[in-house]
Every structure is written in structure tokens, then in C-alpha cells.
Amino acid sequence: GQGNSSEGAASPSSQPPSASSESPSSSPSASGQGLKIGMVTDTGGVNDNSFNQSSWEGLQQLSQETGIEVKYLQSKADSDYLPNLNQFAKQNYDLTWGIGYIIADSMKLSAEQNKDARFAIIDNVVEMPNIQSVTFAEHEGSFLVGVVAGLTTQSNKVGFIGGLEIPVIKRFEAGFKAGVAAVNPNATVSVNYTGAFDKPDLGKAAAATLYNDGVDILFHAAGSTGNGAFNEAKDRVKNGQKVWMIGVDKDQSLIFGNEVTLTSMVKRVDEAVKLVSKSVIDGTFQGGTVLSLGLKDNGVGLPADNPNLSQEVLDKVEEYKAKIVSGEIEVPTE
Amino acid sequence: MQQTKVVDMRGITKRFPGITVNDGIDLSLLQGEVHAILGENGAGKSTLMNILFGLYQPDEGEIRIHGKPALIDNPNTAIRLGIGMVHQHFKLVQPFTVAENIILGSEPRRGFSISYREAVRRVEDLSRQYGLNVDPNARIEEISVGMQQRVEILKTLYRGADILVFDEPTAVLTPDEIEELLDIMRSLVRQGKSILLITHKLKEIMEIADRVTVIRRGKVIGNVAKAETNPSQLAEMMVGRSVSMAIDKKPIEPGKPVLQVERLVVKGREGAPAVNGISFTVREGEVVGIAGVDGNGQSELIQALTGLRKAESGEVRLMGADITNAAPRAISETGMGHIPEDRHKHGLVLDFSLRENMALRTYDKKPFKRYGLLDYAAIDKHAQELVEQFDVRCPDIYTQARALSGGNQQKAIIAREIEKGPELLIAAQPTRGLDVGAIEYIHRRIVEQRNKGKGVLLVSYELDEILSLSDRVLIIFDGQIIGETRPEETNDRELGLRMAGSRLDKDAERSHAG
Amino acid sequence: MSVLITISEMFNTTLVFSTALIFAALGGLISEKSGVINIGLEGLMIAGAFASAVAVIFAEDAKLGGASPWLGLIAGVLFGILFALIHAVSSITFRANQVVTGVVVNFLALGITVYLVKLIFGTGETRTLHHVFTKIHVPGLSEIPVLGKALFVAYPTTYLALLLVGVVYYVLYKTPFGLRLRAVGEHPGAVDTIGVNVNRLRYIAVLLSGALAGLGGATITLTTTSNFAHNSISGQGFIALAAMIFGKWNPVGAMCAALFFGIAQALKNQIQLFPFADQIPTEFIFMLPYALTILVLIGAVGRAHPPSALGEAYYPGKR
Amino acid sequence: MIDWKRWFIKDNAAIPLLAILSGLLFGAFVMLLGGFNPIDAYSHLFRNVFGSPYDFGETIRQVTPLIFTGLSVAFAFRAGLFNIGAEGQFVMGMTGASIVGVLLEAPWYIHAPLALAGGALLAGLWGGLAGFLKARWGINEVITTIMLNWMALYLSNYIVRAFLLEPKQQRTYLIHDSAKTSMAWLSELFGSARVHWGIFFALLAAVLCYAFLWKTGQGLELRAVGHNPHAAQYAGMNVKRNVTKAMFIGGVFAGLGGAFEILGVFHYQVIASASPGLGFDGIAVALLGGNHPLGVVLAALLFGSLSYGSAGMSFGADVPPEIIRIIIGSVIFFVASPGIIRWAMGLFARNRKRKEVA
């Protein structure tokens, strides 16, 4: 009884085997022709089911739409960021992306060493005239999935699984907790940190512990550690237990199916990457600025499709979204 | 009496890179005889037997078994041909039981499982048939060396061997055990087995062998019937010169005490006291021998004296200084030299070169250490001198200790220990496994120490050695000194009885426990 | 009562977490009992994890449905054996240093599997599998209060692992093969001189080790990650190695050590649910399983004795 | 004329070279299977290492920590200990350097050495702890070092987070300039590559490591303990102290590597979800280098060049960087099994002979 609806979407085997990709099929608009955009992943790599992957998907789409040449370099260690960024800069790429907060310091150096090159970074702010920074208000999106969880829980116990206890993950946690509390003051949020973003076995054990404790909805911000949590949820659902997962970064129902994925806290990294990359094509690149994407820019939020959410819940979500956008509610970040 | 050749090795030649170890060797074994092979350390005896047993392939030559040419390319073939070998170094699995070791490789089964009951039964049967008296359920690591050897013999019998090869079986045995082994061999021959026996001990050859083949540097020097020869002729054939076992021991009046041991108690492996209140003194200019059956506390005593094992109570004084439970280095520096019982385990770092081994105890002392660094020039000079002075045969001092023969390894250790001029030399089993030439040399060195007015404490299971070297003999039993005597007042028979009188109880105890 | 339930649920989590470790530790054990150090467990697990994921994907595409995970398990075993062969050939036939060739296995396994994934699927990791194992409730037994929840709701692989602990124990200590295997690890010369082929025994042991570690890797794919990526196995092989040593080279001991790691992990999660956990920095909670292990080792009496000939290549005729 | 064939078959010095060649050939073979052009790939790899001063400088930067961790593993190996814990010691070295580099202020000639010492000391204690556990309770160092690796990661994260964190960042404050071990002029020379004092210290460490092991009495002790602890004890050496000492010094080597990464390369430390892996690579480097300091340096050069060059290979020839693991793995395989090469050479020689006869 496994949902096969997600099967096609979940296997992105349309990608070429190699690092670079040009668009052979669609006839692109001429505007991007001759431009080159590079991307440096963090150590998670381009298949991290998270922001690296989203970014790369965004770039690939853009390449199909506009004919720009795109390429990525995977970083095996923190020390690779700088040479990888420099690699693109020295090959005169028109824009080089660095994906992840951790690349900031390396990017700053590269930007100093290559004053003519242009850079953009996801999830951190670097104040340099040739760097465009992009950040997301994860806490706002997390608030909304908190609202969903608070309204949906049967046991009045929901859970949060984090990777490392670092500021960005704390933002997820804080937003989520606030969202739950806003709609369901009786609900408790159990928090469990696993200590890793790449250990599904730890995620599975953490989820099992929380579900055993009576939690029926789990939100994770733990990278592929979260895969293990999904796995545990799936197993329980198959065995007749009613539990949910809330995905992160992307619409994870596309991977894990709608049986377990209540909704996801989507971070539109792909859109942001496209947006900034387009500015290079248009010649409107704004180095030195911060593009900060929140609910109001649709930079974070729920996926378009939410088959598991009732209209009631969706309405509530819209209501809170409006309140946050208007500033009536300020979501805490820690 | 018409006897057939059960083994006939003809023109066996075996070369290892650089040397010819066996050079056209002819050797035959007759049905029902004990045929001894004699030769210096490194003469090529073990190699020849390993060829017979299929562990090595000869480069030239032919082997016939029961008259039929045989290609023995692995031990399995040898076993099928009825050859069994008791190796120089036992091939026993220490944590296994006796029965497990014996049945290994051809296990009695019940379904998929080993039938241990059947195994024990068969081992008991065999053991009874040949009068070997082993406990099938005992673990190898818990039984004496002599028992272990019986297990090796049982292994060959279990596989139906009628040609038995013994490679230096007596080197590690006590006199009693040797007697018993010779009895076992006689019984084996009576039951139709034929035996090839390698040994360095001429006395044993005279006692049991029918014929002797002497090998020197890989060549057969001679083949004689036991009846037509005598020990000194054999020794001369083997070494190529006349060997004198007589020792030049001028009478000396012992001087001041060098070592004083008072009520020493040392725990053994199982936690029970292995040394139980021993007191004795060694004086300047005397060799004190400790005679006793293996396992009566000798090893623990020496380990406690040398700082390798903790003394529970009592006192040890060396040159008047209290060295009870002092560190090995401190003891050594107070003036003790130690030729350890197990040369491979304690005496040498086999992977080190000879020069490093020669400096193993003194590397941080004056001539070898300068400005915190090792002075290899001095170390080399020292090693070179020792090698020459003590006649250690080796290609050069940069050779790995591992590559030396046992005799030369032992000489190297003795050189190192004597050279540092200890007031007390402790020598444990100093000549185990060595050929007569080497033994002669080492005995001289030990007596030389005594003659120089040093003290020597000698521990040996070899009564001849004890009797010929010692000025006084202490008899150790069950962790206690049960008697003292002088060589000139006793003989090996009496001494053996005094050490072994109690051995019977011990065996009785063991069989009860089993 | 609720404490009991919590404990039984914790134990259940433990069982699931420990399953792969048990497999791999048993694998390491068989190899080391024969005298061959196997530090390549991590790599063998990676091979198993990879093969099982690929096999399941192919099986799913071939519409084999529920049989897929079982095929995955078999593929994991086969790939484990394949990579163990590298270890065997170099360390047994060519007498290379066993630690070195174990490291080689770790290197090659990760390199080759991820490379293959990129070749086959065009991305750095496989898609998510749909047909993976689910926990089975043993009819009747799982209804037993407390105990049922702890023991009788688990993956088929968990039962397989527990079964194999028994099987390995039986084989090692009750059968002729096991006797010879252990003898080879203690004293290869003793085995050679009674006419049993030392190298063949060691080959069998190392390949079995690959099979078991492969099972361990497959288990992780089929019960925990549901796909294969470069980080599917991240250190479990080394933990299994530690479990084997911790368990004193004994199958039951290895199992207990693996369970201990599992319990420590579960404890780490459980502690975070207590209100006082807020006062403890999470990092210290993360350290708990590892610190506990060391503490237990300090408290544990008696030294472990590895097989005497562990790590030594066998030269016939050598003493 | 040199008899090449004999040189190849007989001389052991040729084996490592042949092993590297075989590894590269095997890598080429795997690339061909995957539909890549190995010549193209290797030329990009080569160019990425030697193509520009910048890349060459970065290669050196990559090689430096590998020398340190390789020495760490090799040193312990010489004392008969298997140090799987270079990884954790490396992390502790980073942390020690960060603590001193961030919290302390001092003139550079005090600050930088102090920061290095801080890292080395912390790492040494971390390694020494495993040694002590072995010496005191006989606990197998393989287990303890595996456990201590994880603990080092979390402990470092805690220290960074609780005491050194720059607000709103996931890393420490930048270390003070006075603690940096970067070398501006050298860096300039290499097109701003992050070469730093570390490489000189690494080479010095290799020399010291060699001198210690083979030229001092303490080194002799350590090696004796490694080969035969019984004989060492008999000869009056303190086995337990040597075990602890060996692990301590091994830790110091790894820790220096970690400290230089902070002081010379990054100038900050991040809260990390996984440790950097250079300690584990150190195991491979040590084994590849035959646990000899000179071998370690050469192996680190090879290892570091290949892994730095792999980025160029991905960039220029689109070959997945995993191929580098395959190459390194097979090089180690061939180095470790010289028998295979001799066997292959034997086949080769025999075939040649047959041909000559025909």
C-alpha cells in the first residue's frame, strides 16, 4: 500500500551524471547566453535533500529557461570552500553561489581577493560590495507548521527534532514552539537534538523515543538525520499508529509520501537562487545588500499542495500568516 | 632380523636464499627402530624433517615411504602416509582442551556438531593404550610442558601414524618427564611404530636409539649404530672437534653475601602463593643451583628477584641494599644480571637489530647516550666487541635478532648480561635447546663469573647442569626450599628422587581433580 | 507501570538501533576469530547498504513488490562478500598487513559505491525506496504486557540478527568448522600441521564476515535510511568493531555490547525528555553513550584476550 | 646500462612507484568504465595541483595537516598502539588553539606559540587519556579512541558554543591577529593561497619524530615496547608510562595539525556536525607511508595532491571526485601487497621470455 504517486517526482534521475549541466533540450531565451554561474556546495553535497539540492535545482531550471551555463563544485571539507570559490572566480564566472552559512568567511576572503567577481550566499550575511546575501526567516515558516501541528495533534504532544543546537536550528525550534502555543496552549512540545545532520539512525532513534512518549506530530530540522525520523513514522503508520512528520526545506511529501508527511516547512532556496541569478542576467545585481526572505515574500512557508490539511487548518494558517506579515505577531527567534 | 625401510630419503637437497640447508642428505628409517639425528644448532635437522612432513618441498632428491616413491606436498599427504610429527615448538592451541587439540581436523561428529563425548572416549582409549595418562578435559594452558608433549604424541597416534618424528622433544622436559618419554617411545616401538628422534642430548641417544645419523652444515657426516659408538665420538663428529664437558672449577672459599632472600612470598598466576616463604643466600664466588620439577615456583621466584613480579611479603637484599619490589632497572643497576628463562619473550626484542639488543639495558647510560641522543658509534663498538668476545655468530651487528639461531641468540643475551659486570648473575635454563658445543661454551662463561668472585644463581631442570656447575644445590618444592646439598655429596638419581618424591602426590592430585 | 512501559519501549528502540551493529560485530568476530583483523567493517557495511538499495530499486521497477527488501538483503550479502574478497586476497594470499587492507576496503567501498550510484542514477544518492521492512508484531507474543512491546514488535532483520547470534555461537563452539576456525586464529601452524588448509579457512571466515557486515549495511538501508547516500553508514562499522572488542570476541558478548550502545543512545534521547534536561548542555548529553562505554569498560573486570594469532599472516613452516 | 627489468623486480624502492602507477591505472580503468576520459581527467588533476602558484600553495595547505595526523598515527603504531583517535585529537587541537587564540591577548611572539601549545597540549591529553586507560586498566585503545573521537567533537562544540561564539554566528570570534600563523609573504608568493607556518612545522615534526624514535633512548624504549613489551619490561623500561607517553605524543602531533588549521587556515572554529576527517585520513597516510616519518611526508604529499587535484578533475573533466578515493584506496592496496605487483611483474617477465623464445 505504498503511495506510488510520489515515485516519479522523487527520483530526480533526469539530472546528468556529471557536475556541470547545460540545457540541451528546451530552446532558451537568448538573454542568459554566454553567462556562467557557479555554485559551491557545503559539505552536505548537492544531493542533501536540502538547501544544496534546492539551489542546484533552481540553477538548473534557470539554465533551461535562459541558457546560462551552470556548474557546481562539491566541497569535501571546510577547507575546500575557498579554493572552490576561487576556482569559479578565476574562471571569470559571472556569479558564484555559496550555499550555507558556513561558507561566509571563505566567501569574504574570495571576494576580497577577486574584487571583480560577484558572489551570493545563502543563509548568512557577508558585508562586501560584491556579495549578495540571502537569508530566510525560518522561524516564521516554522511558526506556521507549528500552527498546523497545534491544531492537528490528538495527543496534545508534539515534538521537534534538531540536528545541532546552533542559532539557525534554534530559530526553527522557537518558531515552531510559538506556533503551537498560539493555537493550542495545552499542547507541549518535546525537543530532541541528535547532534548530527547526517545520521539517519540517530534520527530514527530520536523519533522512536518521542513517538513512544506520546508525541503524534514531529517536526524536524536535522537534514538527512530526519530521514530516519520519517522512516520511523512510516513504519508506525503502516502498523496502524496515527503519527505524522512535518518535513523541512523542501516539500518532503514528494519523497516520503502523503501517508506520513503532514506538511513541510518549505524554504524556497531555489526561488531565491533564481531571483538573484536573474539579477545578474538583467544587470541589476545588488552586491552588498541582504535579500531577506520571509513569509511575505513567500520565501518560507507551506507547500502549495497540502492534501492532509483540512480547510479549517489551512484557513488558520492563512490567518496567522497575515498576522505575521502585517507585523501583528512577531515570531521569536530563540 | 629382516627389517624393511619405512622411510628412505635419498639425496635430499634444500636451498634457502643464500644457503644450502640440506645438501644431498640420505636417511633411512627401519621398521621398529629408533633412529636419532644429531647435529649442531642450525645444521638442518628440522628442515629435513619438515620436508618429510610436507611443510617444505625439497629442491632435489626423492622420498620413499614403505618402499614406494612419495610426493609429500603438504602435511595432509604425510598424515595419510602414516607420518606424524611432534614439532620442536609445539603446535597446540593454548585455550583449547586436550581432547579438542587432538581431534582437531578429524572430529567425531553427531549431526552437524562435534561429539565431545566420543572425542573424550577416543582420547582416553588411546591414552590408556600407550600409557600416556592425559586428562582429555584439561586446557593446554593449564597443563605442564611434559603433558603438552604427550598431547602432541596423541595427536599423531590419533591420526594413525606409524612413523613418528620427534624434533627435540626433550629440550623442554624435566628429567622425570624425559624418562617417561623414553618409556613411551619404547612402548611405541613395541607396538610397531618407527621413530625418528632429533636431540642434542647424547645421553638419550645412548639410552634409546638404535642408529644415529650425524649432520653438520647440511651434510651427513656419518651414520653409526649405537652399539658401535660412544658419546664423545658422537660429539666430536657433530662439532668437528673434541668437546670437553669437564669444567674447570677451582675450589673457592665463598665470600660476603651477594643475595639474601628472607621469607619471600610471591603469588602465582592463579593467585595462590607460588613461592611460599623462601629464604636463602648466595655468596661471592659461588654458584647456587636451584633444582626442582617445573612449576614449583622457580619462575615466580626469579621474576620476583628481578622485579618482574610483585613480592607479597619478605625481603630481598642485593649487596646489602633492599631491592624488594624495586623496579627492574633499579635492581639491574644495583648489580644484577639476568639470563631469562624465555629468551624470545624476555631476552630479546626479536625485531631489533643485534646492536640495539646489546644496548637494551644500558642505552641510557654514559657511553651510549650523549646530549640526550643515542651515540650509535659507541653502541656499535660495544656490540661489535661483545659479538667477537662471546663468539656470537651473525652476519653483522645490524642483523635482526630474529635471524639468529637459538644458540646464538642465547650467547648474545649472555654476553649482554655478563658484560655489565653484575655482582649476581641469575641464569635460568641457560642452555635449553642448545647443542653441546654451545652448552660447553656457556657453562664456561658461567663458571668464569664465579671464579671472578661473583655470585651466580642457576635455575635449571637439567640435573647434569646443576650438578656440574653448582657449589651448593637447593631443592625447591611447592614454593619452598625443602633441602640443600652439595654436588659432591649427591648424584642425579638421588637428587631426582628428592625433587620427585613429592611429584607423585602431585600427579595423584591432578588425576583426582580430572 | 508507566516506567516499565517506557523501559520496554526504550528497549525496543534499542533492539532496532542495535540490529545492524549486531550483524557487523558478528562479521568482525568471525574474521578475527580466524586471525584476520577486520577494520574494514565500515566499508563492508557501505557495500551492503549500497547493494541493497540498488537491488530494491531494480526489484521495485520490476514490480516485485514485497519480495524487494528480501532481494535487497541478499544483494547486501553478496556485495559484502565481494568487498571482503579484496581484503581476503590481499591479506591472506598476498600476506599484506591486515590493518592496511582493511583501510583499503573502507576507502574503496565508499569510493566505488558512490561512484556507481552517480553512474547508475545520475545523482549522488538513490531515490527513496518504497518497499522496505516494516516492524512485525509477533501474533500473540506481542500482546504480552511490557515484554511484548519490548521484544516482539521488531523488524524481521532484528530477529534474523538475534538468530544469527545463536547460529554463530553454535557454529563456532559446537561444530568441527568452528573448532578449526578458532584454532586457526589461535595457532595457524597447529591447524596446518594436521592437514587442514589454513588459508581456505581464513578465506571462508573473511567472506562470511563480509556477508554479515553486508547484512548489517543492508539492514540500515532497509530499516533506517530507505535510500543509499554517502552518509548512510557513518561510523557504525567502527562502533561494531568496538562492540566486538567490548564483547571480548564472543558472539553473545558482541551482541550485548551492541545492545549496550543501543541502550546508551536511547537513553540519550530519553534524557532529553526530562524537564531537568534543559539545564544540561546538549553536547554533554550527546557524549553520554561514548562516555558510558568507557566507564563501563573501566568497571568491567578481566581483560579480553584477542585470538593469539590475530593480525599475523601465515607462513607455512614458520615457528 | 641499467638492467631495468631487474631493478623493477628486485628493488623494493620500485614497489611504491609501481603501486602508485597501478593505482592510477586502476583509476583510469574505472573512469573508462564510467565513460570518462582518463587522460583528460588526469591532466586536469595535474594542472589543478601544479597549474598555478595558487593551486600549488593550496595543495601544500592540504598536505600540511595530513603530515601531522599521519605522524600521529605512525608514532603510536611504532609503540604498538593503533591510534584511531587522531581525528578526535585533531579536533581537540583545533579547540585548544581557538581558546587561546580568541580569549587571550598577547604579543604575537607569545600568542601564536601559546595557541599552538594550547592545541597541542589539549590534544596530547586527549590522546594520553586513551593511553592511560590502556596502561591503567588495559582497555583496548581501539575502542577508547573511537569513543573519544565522538566525545572530542561534542566537547569542542560545547566549548565553542558556550565560551567562544560570535553572536548570531555558528563559529567562534575570529582569533586575534597575534595568534595567526599565516605567512603573508609566502601566501603572496602563492597567489594568496593559505600556506602557513604549519608546513615547516610539519616537516620539522617529521624530522623530530624520526630523531626521537631512532636517535634517542626514549625512542628506543618506545619501539621496544611496541615490538615486545615483555622484553621491554625485563630490560627495565616502564611499559605503562611508555604507552601513555606514546599516545600523548601522538596526540600532540595530531593536535598541532588541528591548531594550525585554526591559526593558519581558518582563524575561527565552527560548531561542526561532523569532525573534519583529517585524522582518519591520517591512518591511511601512516599506513601508506609505512609508519615511517619520511614515508608519512611522501604519502601525505600524494594523498593531499590527489585530493586537492580532484576538484580540478571534477571541474574540468566532470569526473565525480569519488574516483579519488578509489585511486587512493587502490594505491594503498598495491603498496600493501607488493606480492601482487611482483606476481604481475613475474607474469610479465615470463611472457616476455616466452616471446623472446618464440
Ligand SMILES: Nc1ncnc2c1ncn2[C@@H]1O[C@H](COP(=O)(O)OP(=O)(O)OP(=O)(O)O)[C@@H](O)[C@H]1O
Ligand atoms: N625458511 C627459511 N629461510 C631461510 N633459511 C632457513 C629457513 N629455514 C631454515 N633456514 C636455515 O636452515 C638452517 C637449518 O635450520 P634448521 O631449523 O633445520 O636447523 P636445525 O638443525 O633444526 O637446528 P636446531 O638444532 O637448532 O633446531 C639454518 O641455518 C637456517 O639459516
Ligand SMILES: Nc1ncnc2c1ncn2[C@@H]1O[C@H](COP(=O)(O)OP(=O)(O)OP(=O)(O)O)[C@@H](O)[C@H]1O
Ligand atoms: N622460517 C624461517 N625464516 C628465516 N629463518 C629461519 C626460519 N626458520 C628458521 N630460520 C633460521 O634458522 C636458524 C636456526 O634455526 P633454529 O631456530 O632451529 O635454531 P635453534 O637453535 O633450534 O633455535 P630454537 O632454540 O629457537 O629452537 C636461525 O638462523 C633461524 O633464524
Ligand SMILES: [Mg+2]
Ligand atoms: Mg631444529
Ligand SMILES: [Mg+2]
Ligand atoms: Mg633448536
